[in-house]
Amino acid sequence: MAPTTVPRTSDELAEALSDTSRRSEILKSQDTLREFITDYAREYAKSDPGIEQQIRDETQRQFAEILKGEQIEGINRLNLAPDAQPVARSRYYNAKAPGASLDKQFTDWTSYLTATWAGATTQEAFAARSEIKKIQNSFGSSVPSDGGFLIPEQLRSELLRVALETAVVRSRARVVPMETLTVPYPMIDSTSNATSVHGGITGYWTEESGTLTDSSPSFGRINLMAKKLTLYSEIPNELFQDSLISLEQFMNESYPEALAWFEDVAFTSGDGVGQPLGYLNAPAAISITKESGQAADTIVWENLVKMYARMLPSSMSRAVWVANNDTFPELATMALSVGTGGSAVWIGDGGGEAAPPMRILGRPVIFTEKASTRGDAGDINLVDFGYYLIGDRQAMQAETSTHFKFSNDQTAMRVIARVDGRPWIQSAITPQTGSNTLSPFVKIAARA
Template sequence: MLDNLHASIETRAEGDEPEAGTDDLAEIRTAITGFTSTAESRFTAIDTGLAEMRTRLDRAETVLRRPGAAAATPPAAEVETRAFAGFIRRGREALTADEVRSLRVSDDTAGGFLAPDQFMAELLRNVVQFSPIRSIARVMPTGAPAVLLPKRTGGFTGQWVGENDTRPATTATFGQNRYPVAEAAAYVDVSNVMLEDAAVDILSLVSFEFAEEFGRLEGAAFVNGSGQGEPLGLMTSTELAFTPSGSASAVTAEGIIDLFHAVPTAYRGSATWVMNSATMGAVRKLKDGSTGTFLLMTSGIANAPATTLLGRPVVEAPDMPSIAGGAFPIAFGDFAAGYRIFDRVALSVLRDPYSQATNGMTRFHGRRRVAGGVGKPEAIRKLKIATS
C-alpha cells in the first residue's frame, strides 16, 4: 500500500504542473520513507520477540516432558482452597483478612464455612462409595428449603370415530411432588498434633470421615427413610408397585423374570437391580429353567462387563431388606427417572477447638442438607416375597 501511494505521488509530481508544490511533495516522500522504515523496524523487533518466545516455550516443554517433572512442580492451590486448609489447621483467628473474605460463609452465627469445590469433589466421590443410590439416581442442586415439581396424574384420552361422529373431549390432570430438604450432621475429633503436622493431608482425612458418616446416613435414608426429618426412601414410598416372587419365603427365577418384564420398556433399557449382599448370594444360585445357566453373571463370565442380571447391572445396597416373608428385598428400574436427590448445602464445617481441648483434640462439626424422594413411580418396581 505504501509503494502504491509513493508511485501515485511520483505520478502527480510528473504531471502538467511540475513546478507547483515540489517542496511539499518532497516532504511527503521523506515522511513516507521514515514511516516505512519505522514500521519495518518494529515488525522486525516483533518477529525477533516471537522467535525468542517460541524458543523459551520449546525449552519449557522439553523440561516438562522429562520424567518426574510434573510431580516436582505441582500447580499452586486456589486461594479458597488454601484458606479453607488454613481454617481447618489453625482456625479463623490465624487467617488473614483476604483469606477470610475468600471463604464462603454458611452460617454467620455458628461460624461455619462452606467447603470449596475441590474439597467437595473428593467428599462426593467418597459419599458415592457408601451410598450407591446416589450414584444411580438423578442428583440436582437446589436453593430452596423444599422442592416442588409438577407431575402429570392423568393424560389425554381418545377414541376412534366415524366420519360424522361426535368427537370426545379430553383433558390432562396435574399434581406436584414435594421434596422437603432435611439436614444431616456429624462431628469428628482430630488430634491437635495432627493438625500441626504439615505432612498430614488433613483435608483428605476430614473429607473421608464426613463422607463415611454422611454416606451411611444417606444410604439408609434413600432406601428406608420415613420422610419425617429425613428423605423419603424408595422402599418406604407407597407409590411404587410390586411384583410377587411366587414363593412365600424365597426369591424365584420366575419372580425375577416377571419383575423384569413388569417394568415399562421405556425404562427397562436404563434400569438397574438394587439388592443387598445376602439377596445377591441367593439370586446367584438361581438358574434358567430352560438352559440351566445362572441368571446372575459376574465380570469375566459370558463376556459380561460387570455383574448383571438378565443383562442389566446390579448395585449392592446394604440397606435393602433381606429375604423374608412379606419383605421387598429387590428393586428394579430406571433410578435416574424414578428417584430424585436435591443437594441444598453440600458441606458446612464448624471448627471447635475448645470442647475437647483437655484431650488435645479439635472437634469439627459438619452438616449437609439434602432432599430425596420418588420422582416417577412407574420407573421403579419392587419384588415382594409372597405368592400374590
C-alpha cells in the first residue's frame, strides 16, 4: 500500500474507513488488512515520538515479568534473591571445593566474620559456627584440622582473584588445583635434544617397509605438597563490634595483597623446605657469569644478550625480565660500545622526558623488590613462568582469638592457606646443535 494513502492519526483513520471504496480495498483480504494495520501503526508511531518510549517501557516491563517467573529453558538468568548463591567471579572458584557448601549462607566477609568472630555470643553466631564445623568435619580426610573455620569457596576464590592481579608469579604460572594435600603432577624428564626430544622420543627416516626402531619418552612426576602459609594480624575489637564494613574492606584488599606478597617471595627465592621452591633455586636454572673485567654490582649489555641467548626457544614468546628496582639505574644508563663511541641501548631518544619502554629485546620488564638486590645472583632474570607450577589447595581456614591480646582489647586473626610451588622442568636442556644449554629460567650470576 502506498505510503501516501496510509493514515497517520485517528482522524485520518476514521476518514479512510468511512470511504466505501477505501474500506473495500482494505478488507479485500487478510493480507491487505494486515498490511493496512501494520502501515498505520508505523505511521502513527512516527507522528507521535512518545509512542516509541511507551513501547520501550512496556517491553521492559513485560520482560521483567518473564524474568520474575519460572526459569525458561535455554535462558540462564541472574538470581537476584537476597539468599541467592553469588556468581563466581574468579577463575579459581571450584564448585567441588569443601567451602562451596557455605557459599549460600555466607555471601560476603561481613556475614562470615560476624559468625566466626570469637567474641560473637549470639545464638545466630553459634548456629552458624556449628554449620561450618559440620561441613568442615565431613571433609575431615582432606581438610586439615587447625582449629579454625573453613572459609566459603566464594570468599577463598575472591582472595586468590585479587592476589592474582597484584602477583608477579601467580598471574603467569601454571596453577594446579589440589583436592588433597599431595598431588603428583606429570612431567617429561628431558635433559637433551641432541638425539631425542621430550625425554626419549626419537625420530628415524626409514625406507619403504623398513624396520622401525622403538622409542618412548621418559616420564617423571613432581609431587606438589601443600605448604601452610599463615597470614596473621591483630585487629581492634571495635572493628568487629562497630565497623564490619571497614573490616570487610580490609579483607577484600589487604589480605589478598599480603597473600600475593608472601607467595611471590616464596615462588621467587624459596628453598623448598617447608615452603615452595623458588625459580631462582630451580635445578634447571642457568647462571650467566659476569664479563671479564666487569665492575662489581654492574649490569652490562653483554650480560643481557647472553641471558637472552640461553632462553629456551619455545619460551621466547612468554618470557619476561624480572628485575630488582635497584637495577634500574644500571639498565637506564647501559650503553653499547661501538669502536671508540657508543650509545644508550634501552632508554633511546627523548632526552629522558618520556617513560622508559619497559621492554628489553622485545620482552617485558617487571620491577619487583622480591628479586635479589643489585649485584647478587638473580637481581635480573629472564623467566618463562609457564614452566613454574603452583599447587592450590582447595580449602582455606580462618580463626580469631580474643584472649591472646585481651589486655590490648584486640582480636588476633589468622588465615591459613595451603599452597606449593616448584619448577616444572628439572634440568637445563642440551640443544641438538650448539655449545650451551638452554632453560626457561635464566639468571645473572653474582658480580662481587
